[in-house]
Structure formats: C-alpha cells, structure tokens
Amino acid sequence: MGRALKRSELPVWITEGFNPHIYMTFALPLALGIESHEESVDLRLTQELDFTEVTERLKEEMPHGLGINRVAAPVLKANDINKARYEFEGEKELLNDVERYLSRSEIIITKKTKKNTQVIDVKPLLERKDKSLILPAGNTLNINPWNVFDNFSDNGSIRIIRTAILCDNGRVFE
DSSP states (O other), X not given: OHHHHHHHTOOBOBOOSSSOOBOEEESSOOOXXXXXXXXXXXXXXXXXXXXXXXXXXXXXXXXXXXXXXXOOOOOSOGGGEEEEEEEEEOOHHXXXXXXXXXXXXXXXXXXXXXXXXXXXXXXXXXXXXXXXXEEXXXXXXXXXXXXXXXXXXXXXXXXXXXXXXXXXXXXXXX
C-alpha cells in the first residue's frame, strides 16, 4: 500500500524523525496467510483532494489483484471494532472435520502476546452464522483465526477469508 501511495504522487503526510515514512494505519491488520475481501486503511493528506481523484490515482498504482473499493472520510474509530467475520474453505472432508471441531463443548487455545501466554476456552466467544465464524477482534480481545484452526494449519488446505470487520452492534466498520 505504501508503494502504491508513493507511486500515485498523492500529497500524503510523511512522519517526521529518523525514519520518515508515509503515515497509514490499518484498522485491523490481517494475520499472515488470511485473505480478506475488504480492508480499511487510514491515511492523512497534506492538502484536500476530491475522493474520486484519490480513488482513481490509487487504482492506477495498485498491484495486480488488489483494488480500491472506495475512498471516504472515516465514520468510526478503530476502537469501535469488536469482532471480525471469517469464512473458511477447503475440501469437503476437511470442512466436515472443522464442523465437528467447532461443535465441541470447549475449544481451548493458547494465545501468545508480547507480555504473556494465555490459555483460553474460545467456545463461548465464537459466534456461528451460516457458513461464517465470528471472532472477537480489536483492542480488548483479539482472537487470531489461526489460533482456533491450529489443528488444521498443518494440512495446508484450509483457506480462511475475513469477510467483515464489525463493531459492537454488528455494524460493519467503515
């Protein structure tokens, strides 16, 4: 994203200090190996531009396979993020194993942070909706889907896609 912003020659705000770089913040960065349909990035411009112009200039510079859906002023703050919705794909046998796993009475994970390691039963925190799995996300509690699907990651054939970033009331983050 940083390279696309640089190539677009948009008047982006550059941080000051020893290692200046384009100021941008992803609302809920993805874990490695997880796909997403839509991401939210916050950036600052040094001069006011029309959102259509920003969109077009960025679209021209994005790598193949990545696009710009829309550019808009922020409506919500990153602190409003509460959950994330994921879908998982794979072979039928693997998906049956995942369904059996998710229907267990408890799902114990080990969550490592910079400060400590926690053992958590995430079963009460999981929400199922159709073929989606909704996990806690954000500043308070963030559950990486790979922690939940750790038993299946060696298989390599499970595909996890984040389909939405959600706020407390179920509203999609924008």
